[in-house]
Amino acid sequence: MSVANKTISNKKLHDGMIKSKKTRVGDWTIAIVCFFLMLLCLLPMLHVLACSLSSADALVRNEVFIWPKGWNIEAYRTVLTTEKYVRSLGWTAILTVGCTLLSITLTICAAYPLTYTNLKGGRFINFIILFTMYFSAGTIPSYLLLSKMNMLNTPYALIFPNCISVFNVIIMRSFFYGVPDSLREAAEIDGAGPIRVLIRVYLPLSLPVIATLSLFYAVGRWNGFSDALMYLKTADSEKFWPIQLLLYNVIKNSTQTSEQAAQEGFFANGVSKTIQMATVMFATVPILLVYPWLQRYFVTGVTIGAVKG
Amino acid sequence: MRSAHATELSSSSRINRHMGFSWKTYLKRYWTLYLLLLLPVAFFIIFRYTPMTYILLAFKKNNILLPPWKVEWVKNNGFDWFIKAFKDRGFQTSLRNTIFLNLLDLIIGMPMPILMAILLNELAFPKYKRITQTVLYLPHFLSWVIISSITLRLFATNDGIINKLLGTQIPFVGTEGNWRATYIFLGIWKECGWNTIIYLAALTAISPELYEAAEVDGAGRWRKIWHVTLPGIRPTIVVLLIMNLGHILGSEFDRPFTLSNKLVEGASKTISIFVYERGVMGQQYALSTAVGLFQSVVCVIFLLLSNSLAKKFGERGIW
Numbered sequence: 001m002s003v004a005n006k007t008i009s010n011k012k013l014h015d016g017m018i019k020s021k022k023t024r025v026g027d028w029t030i031a032i033v034c035f036f037l038m039l040l041c042l043l044p045m046l047h048v049l050a051c052s053l054s055s056a057d058a059l060v061r062n063e064v065f066i067w068p069k070g071w072n073i074e075a076y077r078t079v080l081t082t083e084k085y086v087r088s089l090g091w092t093a094i095l096t097v098g099c100t101l102l103s104i105t106l107t108i109c110a111a112y113p114l115t116y117t118n119l120k121g122g123r124f125i126n127f128i129i130l131f132t133m134y135f136s137a138g139t140i141p142s143y144l145l146l147s148k149m150n151m152l153n154t155p156y157a158l159i160f161p162n163c164i165s166v167f168n169v170i171i172m173r174s175f176f177y178g179v180p181d182s183l184r185e186a187a188e189i190d191g192a193g194p195i196r197v198l199i200r201v202y203l204p205l206s207l208p209v210i211a212t213l214s215l216f217y218a219v220g221r222w223n224g225f226s227d228a229l230m231y232l233k234t235a236d237s238e239k240f241w242p243i244q245l246l247l248y249n250v251i252k253n254s255t256q257t258s259e260q261a262a263q264e265g266f267f268a269n270g271v272s273k274t275i276q277m278a279t280v281m282f283a284t285v286p287i288l289l290v291y292p293w294l295q296r297y298f299v300t301g302v303t304i305g306a307v308k309g
Numbered sequence: 310m311r312s313a314h315a316t317e318l319s320s321s322s323r324i325n326r327h328m329g330f331s332w333k334t335y336l337k338r339y340w341t342l343y344l345l346l347l348l349p350v351a352f353f354i355i356f357r358y359t360p361m362t363y364i365l366l367a368f369k370k371n372n373i374l375l376p377p378w379k380v381e382w383v384k385n386n387g388f389d390w391f392i393k394a395f396k397d398r399g400f401q402t403s404l405r406n407t408i409f410l411n412l413l414d415l416i417i418g419m420p421m422p423i424l425m426a427i428l429l430n431e432l433a434f435p436k437y438k439r440i441t442q443t444v445l446y447l448p449h450f451l452s453w454v455i456i457s458s459i460t461l462r463l464f465a466t467n468d469g470i471i472n473k474l475l476g477t478q479i480p481f482v483g484t485e486g487n488w489r490a491t492y493i494f495l496g497i498w499k500e501c502g503w504n505t506i507i508y509l510a511a512l513t514a515i516s517p518e519l520y521e522a523a524e525v526d527g528a529g530r531w532r533k534i535w536h537v538t539l540p541g542i543r544p545t546i547v548v549l550l551i552m553n554l555g556h557i558l559g560s561e562f563d564r565p566f567t568l569s570n571k572l573v574e575g576a577s578k579t580i581s582i583f584v585y586e587r588g589v590m591g592q593q594y595a596l597s598t599a600v601g602l603f604q605s606v607v608c609v610i611f612l613l614l615s616n617s618l619a620k621k622f623g624e625r626g627i628w
Contacts, residue, residue: 026431038444038445042444044463047463106349110349112342113345137601139589140588140597141601142360144360144373164349164352194339226566230585247458280458283454298506303507
């Protein structure tokens with residue numbers, strides 16, 4: 001990152017000396033284009049926020065753009081007092097935290113031994129891990145396996161089948177490779193075994209990459225939809241529905257009923273629309289609050305992954 | 310990273326030379342590493358390799374009560390399900406849709422992050438650049454369920470905000486052609502900013518001296534982009550092109566599934582949805598396993614082909 005900053009400042013310094021009027025106009029044009037790109041990314045979210053804070057009438061009359069009409073927080077209150085939503089949000093939060101802890105631990109366990117290039121069998125283990133990135137059995141074999149293991153319709157189906165991502169193992173391993181060998185050797189001379197070296201030397205130096213991969217795993221679980229759709233099919237597994245699946249079904253049902261309503265000459269139900277938008281806010285805000293703080297780190301993470309992947 | 314490898318190799322050989330190799334001292338020293346590997350390896354064996362035994366089902370009768378190796382083979386040397394799949398209208402449509410949507414993604418979607426990265430690179434105000442980047446990464450963190458639920462509101466034909474602003478009644482998700490365009494647009498909207506990261510990283514590696522030299526030669530902004538920036542990120546572009554070509558038959562599930570609706574099923578049904586509907590919902594396990602296997606094998610072949618093609622053109626490739 002420091003290299004990047006230096007490049008920018010060097011360039012700026014250099015440009016400053018001979019910056020012609022034409023270049024300056026160009027700079028501002030680019031800045032304005034970027035501003036519109038930002039709007040393109042932000043406006044949909046602002047619209048959702050405005051809808052969730054508006055009155056149901058205003059939504060039916062289609063008056064809301066990015067500023068709420070008929071301010072109220074009724075929708076949020078409804079979501080927070082509806083047991084279905086609260087339970088799903090709480091469950092998804094617990095699931096996300098638990099899965100992230102499990103995944104990151106397993107990822108470290110997989111990546112660290114592979115940095116010992118003299119590990120007997122290490123190459124073979126490396127191969128069997130990497131192979132799964134290029135060839136997978138497919139959806140149905142995994143589904144059948146879970147059905148044989150009696151994991152279908154249980155929360156385990158959301159936790160175990162995807163708890164390690166090979167891609168993240170590669171990122172972690174590459175980061176470990178970057179830790180200077182002299183540090184490991186120094187610790188080894190002090191009599192530290194591999195585990196102690198991991199805990200005392202590697203983990204403290206790897207906090208950025210651990211933060212990045214935790215973010216990746218957490219986002220993956222929080223946004224995870226298809227596994228829940230395929231693996232939680234019975235009525236009594238509905239209590240394990242993560243928020244994305246719940247939201248999908250709520251919206252699907254409401255568009256169907258509103259289609260029917262439209263055919264029968266009624267207006268679509270505006271109340272449920274504001275509630276939907278409030279649910280969307282609940283389902284996105286946790287991530288949107290976290291990711292900007294980790295930006296510096298995940299940029300490095302993605303770069304390592306791309307170079308090595 | 311190379312050098313880390315090298316020093317480690319030399320240090321390990323040093324240990325071996327001095328102490329001689331014996332399994333007893335070796336295991337005494339390193340058994341904890343195998344302990345660490347135990348759970349991850351168990352994960353890969355159980356959840357990635359055991360399912361591969363069910364691939365046999367693609368060549369056998371549709372019976373999941375018996376273990377796959379005990380089930381009877383189907384006719385046509387076991388390839389009956391593949392033949393049936395290719396005669397199936399639903400599969401033909403989903404195969405066509407998968408390839409078509411992926412090609413559109415490749416042709417329209419892939420250049421976008423490159424253009425955006427160049428644009429960001431030309432942005433002269435560092436603080437503003439940071440904020441722009443943060444905002445452009447935002448859509449990546451939204452799930453397709455969220456995006457589709459927002460899209461349904463924004464792009465609705467009668468009461469959607471976009472049609473209202475334009476004063477039109479365009480069915481953005483109501484006809485097959487329009488749906489495809491919306492699908493591609495939303496894909497770009499979600500991942501374009503995120504995909505700039507890797508190009509931007511490649512751009513920081515370009516030496517500022519090259520830009521200075523170009524300036525001394527009297528190159529303007531466009532010439533610098535053409536002669537310095539683009540050549541600088543060419544290896545990255547090639548690697549990503551290989552990856553994308555490798556996935557030409559791969560199919561996402563969430564994106565077409567959540568964006569689809571009854572009116573556009575002819576355009577939105579991809580292989581992943583076909584497998585879900587026939588296999589998970591319809592219990593035609595053997596048929597959908599065969600389709601999945603076909604997809605995996607073609608993916609591997611394409612990846613190998615495009616990689617060797619890239620090497621032929623003098624690029625580094627991914628291996």
